[in-house]
Amino acid sequence: MNHTSAIETWRTLLDPAKSWxxxxxxxxxxLMRPDGDLADQATTLLREYGPVHPGTPAGDFDTIELRDAPGWVVTGHHPDILTYVAPDELDDHDHLVVGLHGRTKRDQDGHDLTVIHVEDKRA
Known part of the structure; x- marks a missing residue:
C-alpha cells in the first residue's frame, strides 16, 4: 500500500473531527487531546506503546474486520494506536495471522518512528 492510499483509508475509517x-x-x-506539535505528541505515544514485548500487555492484539474499507485494523494495548493491514499484504487472512502481522507492523513503527502524515483537525 502506498502512503496516499493509506492516508485515504484512515480518512475513511476515522472520525473526521479527530486529529491523527x-x-x-x-x-x-x-490524538484525543491534540496539543502542540502533533507529530511529536504521537511519536511519544508510539515510542512507549508501539514496541512489542511478548508476555506483556504490549504483546496483546485484536483484529477488527473492516466494513468501510478492505482489510483489517489491528489494535493493541493502547486504544488510540491502530494498525491497518490490507488484504494484499497476506495470502492467509486468518485473524491470528492478520493480527500477528499488524502487531509486527506496530512494533516496526514503534522503533522506526517515521511520520508519514499529520491530520490536524484542531479548530
Missing part, C-alpha cells in the same frame, strides 16, 4: 498521525508501516495514532 500516520507512521511508515500504517500505524495510526489518534
Amino acid at each position: 498521525v500516520l507512521f511508515g508501516h500504517d500505524t495510526c495514532v489518534i
Whole structure:
C-alpha cells in the first residue's frame, strides 16, 4: 500500500473531527487531546506503546474486520494506536495471522518512528 492510499483509508475509517498521525508501516495514532506539535505528541505515544514485548500487555492484539474499507485494523494495548493491514499484504487472512502481522507492523513503527502524515483537525 502506498502512503496516499493509506492516508485515504484512515480518512475513511476515522472520525473526521479527530486529529491523527500516520507512521511508515500504517500505524495510526489518534490524538484525543491534540496539543502542540502533533507529530511529536504521537511519536511519544508510539515510542512507549508501539514496541512489542511478548508476555506483556504490549504483546496483546485484536483484529477488527473492516466494513468501510478492505482489510483489517489491528489494535493493541493502547486504544488510540491502530494498525491497518490490507488484504494484499497476506495470502492467509486468518485473524491470528492478520493480527500477528499488524502487531509486527506496530512494533516496526514503534522503533522506526517515521511520520508519514499529520491530520490536524484542531479548530
